[in-house]
Amino acid sequence: MLDLLAQGLALIMTPESIGAAVLGLGAGIVVGALPGLTATMAVAVLAPFTFFLDTTIGIPFLLGIYKGAIYGGSIPAIVINTPGTAAAAATALDGHALARKGQGRRALEMSLYASVIADMLATLVLIFVAAPLATVALKFSSPEFTMLFLFSLTMVSAVSGNSLTKGLISTALGIGLAIIGLEPMTGQMRYTFGMPDLMGGISLIPLLIGMFALSEILLQAESGAPAIDAVGQQKNEPRATWQDVKGSMRTIFRSSGVGVTLGALPGLGAEISCWISYGLAKRRSKKPEEFGKGSIEGVAAAEAGNNAVCPAALIPMLVFGIPGDTITAVLLGAFMAQGLLPGPLLFEKSGDVVYGLFVLLMLTNVLLLIFGFFAIRHLRKITLVPSGLLYPLVTVLCFAGAFAVNSSFFDLVIMVGGGFVGYLMRKTDVPIPPLVIAMLLAPGLESALRQSLVFSDNSLSIFVTRPISGAIVVLLVTVLSWMAFQAFRKRTRARTAEE
């Protein structure tokens, strides 16, 4: 393996490859930072252009975009509370709360450090244990996925707002919306009322853009206040310190573990990982009450959780040729167009190139740190743009982004609708993330549940008799009882205080 690493190093340490990665990284951060534009979209649009480039140029470029865009999403989430992706929504909770307190820079820097550390750890896992990990991941079948989906939904309902009830309401709405469209197992139409537009279901990305970004714009338009209070621009704005990083190190390690595990499972991704990481961090934190109100640990948890997924998602793609999500699906295509056929023979046939890419992943990480610094210094100034200019611009991006996903006008309707519903939810303090995540997970949950029941001839015992599935059930029950216990204690305490 070491000689392959050395060969790969020689292959990739050329000005062209590194230049391509830098270019991709820069472009990726911009794409990620613009609400409405997504990493998937950027990679999908640019992938055909790499078909005619050399492997050591085209692939580094795409990997750079991928990485940059995933990180870039945290910037608008923190600065103007408009996460461009569901994966950055968890970051917005505490990140934006910190920004409002005038600690935007601290949050941005923490998010950068957490991202880079988590990504580094995950890349090491990818390099050294990709094959064994992928083999374990394949043992996950429908029952395990069913339980994982349930676990994720529980976490997001519980941690994204102040009230579990409101979280559950939001989750239920999301599941309701997800039911619309083609039924996944038998292809029956559900709630489409004969409208072809609804057959594909409610598109997630337009809805997400509307709910996360447009609703914030509506809120800002109503308040008429500047994007961020003048505190945000003071000279000696606090920055992330060594103490901050050290204090969050356990959280970052835990979140990286969660991210790697979920990333390696085909079909689950950053959107889930950030919430589970966030939920676990809150549970284990010494100061859980700060979560949601500006916890630096919360920022670290969410960002480490979603960035660790990136390298891990490459594991099933490279080892088995099975893409875990849409972006790795697009990357898979780009790899194939270069004659690198992901699958069991990839390492045998093109070992040098693959290890070269591993080296490159490490390198782009270091570059990301430098780029991130630069980006934070300048993009932070977005808040200096008068809101009368900034928000209309973001609105345009919302429309462009929502349309670009499927080239569909109906998606614009969904986006605007999502914007107004999101506005109402923000007004009534119903958290938005559970709705979006539930919409994202419900189809998978339904399919996995029904597949499991086909496996077991309709016996529910399959969920506890399989070891991994059973373990997740135990974990779920533990977390639920802990939550019930917390709620009970809070209530008794409140009662004692009254007396």
Add this chain to the structure above:
Amino acid sequence: MRTIMGLAVGAILGSLGATATLAQEFPEKPIRFVTPYPPGGSHSLHAGIITTVAEAYFGQPMISVIRAGGGGVVAAAEMAQGEADGYTVLFGDPTINSLRPQVEDLPYEIDDFVPVARINYSPAVFVAAADAPFDDLDGMIAYAKENPDKLVYSSDNKNGFTYVAFEMLKLKTGTQMKGIEFGGGGPAIAQVLGGNTMAYAGAPSVVGDHIEAGTLKAICATDLERWEKLPDVPTCQEEGVDIVWHFWRGVLAKAGTPEDRIQMMSDAFGDLVQDEGFLRLINTINSRVGYLDADAFGELLAREQKDLKELYDAIGG
């Protein structure tokens, strides 16, 4: 850069639905090439390659439009309601264009489309998990007969490519096996690799490396002759079960498109598939060319649609 500009201009023209006034040389504006599946699959990969080299053969840029949803139904339904001017073509396949409109209640009909050209096809290769209790078709049939409904296989979607392959197998061999629809080829193959199911059927480009690596056992291919890159895998006919089932990728236009435009595009695709750059890329993605012009493609479609109807009448699906 020019391509990007072309794309941008094309997108604007396309979305405004600029009306063709004079019947001049077709095409006089960019053609939209609609892929009905999400980015990343083999369809969008082929579409990317076709549209990149198309301009030289059509005299106009070809814009790749990804219009995913409802397993391809959304794009087909939209096209069926669009204009029959040849400026929008569908990158179809047997499930969207031959099977599902016959057996499901969809907002479009088979007759809403006319064939332009087939680009290529691939057969399905039946494979078994490495630890499955059978090694060839005879063993598989014997196992299924002895253990009705115990042979669990990975399927893609109801009425999908893999789904149909197994329906054919079950009908022709009189066996009962249990299929689980995993919603796509990716998860389906993952489940057979993990040993959670016993069998699967997929394109040679997908299962080929696994057969070579020994992580899956090859059973047979649903083609008339052996696949050139998998010379050791017998056809199902050789093994005594008459199954031929092709997943073709082809271009279709809205019914009513002027005949000369169809002919022009059919010829242009015929030249395109011989393009050097196209062939190089199609080889690197482990695919190949299997061009048929509009007429030959039309005959294939008619035959296929009849066969599928008979299959579904027999299984009562």
